[in-house]
Amino acid sequence: MGLKTSTQVGQRDAARNNGVMDAGGYAAWAAAVTSVATLVVTTVVGGRRERRQWAREALTDAFVAFLAASWQHSDLAKVSATPPDTSSIEAMDGQYGEMRNQLTRLRLLSPPDVVRAGEALLRLQRGVKDAGSASERAEALAAASTGRHDMVSAAQKAMGLRRPWGAAPRGLRSASTPPGLPEPRQPSDSTRTRADEIS
DSSP states (O other): OOOOOHHHHHHHHHHHHTTOOOHHHHHHHHHHHHHHHHHHHHHHHHHHHHHHHHHHHHHHHHHHHHHHHHHHHHHHHHHSOSSOOHHHHHHHHHHHHHHHHHHHHHHHHSOHHHHHHHHHHHHHHHHHHHOOSHHHHHHHHHHHHHHHHHHHHHHHHHHTOSOOTTOOOTTHHHHHSOTTSOOOOOOOHHHHHHHHHHO
């Protein structure tokens, strides 16, 4: 009885195991299941993260374009005659049209509070263009400035970026601002315009 063939050894091992998988087999199966689970979770979580990132970037682009068109519309109104001439009307209409286009994007991407603030600002900009006298235009420009601030606050809140303009963080006033000094605030439209004229 000398040498046993490999077939005989294999039959003996199979009979000994009676179809039971050894520890190495279980480890291989566990590794395969873990790998598949990791792949699924990574794909799902990564896809959601990429979608959120795209939506946030698209929303930021729409906010910036909407507000830039609003600023440009107001700036055009400030330098045009009362009532505006044809070229000024066309330029303001172009910026108003851009605001409408961006508002459509905002309707698709942002919550209702932002859309309402955008619609209100769009109406206020229309009032700037339609103002008949210099005093009416000044009032309309001030209202549009307030509308822009409201829009920025709504956008910041929707995106979870920071507190609205002018609101001091809880507990920070005493730590960061010495007593007797005013709290730092965002510049008003009139301050921004004066600074632009100086530079």
